Amino acid sequence: MPEGHTLHRLALEHRAALAGRRIAVSSPQGRFEEAAALLSGTRFEDAEAYGKHLFHWWAGERIVHVHLGLYGKFVPGPTGLQVRMRLARRGYVTDLIGATRCALVTPADRDAVIARLGPDPLRSDAEPEQAWARITRSKAPIGKLLMDQRVLAGVGNVFRAEVLHVHRIHPDVPGLRIGRDQFDAMWAWLVAALQRGVAEGTITTRPDGGDLARWIYKQEACQACGGPVRRWDMAGRWAYACESCQREPRARRPRPAS
């Protein structure tokens, strides 16, 4: 579930449900117990998302930094699962499960996290120029660059696969071979697609929609041309491409025998 839209949606939900109130905090599983005891009963000030990171601001400049990782999530509670952090008030309980990070940090720590991140298409203060600067001088494949949170914050495997397919760009194309017009189009598409994800709570990339409607991510056939989808390991994550719709920069030729 968690690409950038998920975290922004959670920030909105938590702000609406919790901000301005004293909130009960606990850690049934025990791994957040000390911080929970410190925070419980104090005032939840605000929630903020940056890329795939979520920050809960509590009274006294205490911040809880949450990163969901690959399979973390907030679920309506109380559950009987392994709950790292439970936030509760009368009428509302949410349970954090499986997060890769849930820690009490300082404002300086939060600033340091954000300093490592590239522009987040969901934030109005985003400067796409910074992402372009890195992409256009990198020979790394665009498929890797889009997943690199230092380049662009919030894009994960689904949005990567979809944005490249929509723009007919092969994941193996080096960043420096991406045209400015292509980057601008991808950025604009990502802004809209991520916003749609925030509104809908899921990643739907095809206009004719339907739940889980995607052009290529986890599809057996390319939803544009019907051709086969190629899937391969790219730095430990599955990359997807339709070799017909998304052309490689240059054909691979067998190395001549020497």
Added chain:
DNA sequence: CGTATATGGATAC
């Protein structure tokens, strides 16, 4: 019951 999979990232070599 085991095993594979999941939209991520830090750290070690």
Added chain:
DNA sequence: TATCCCTATACGT
């Protein structure tokens, strides 16, 4: 590049 961490669920035996 490899390994490890985080937890639930789907599916095969």
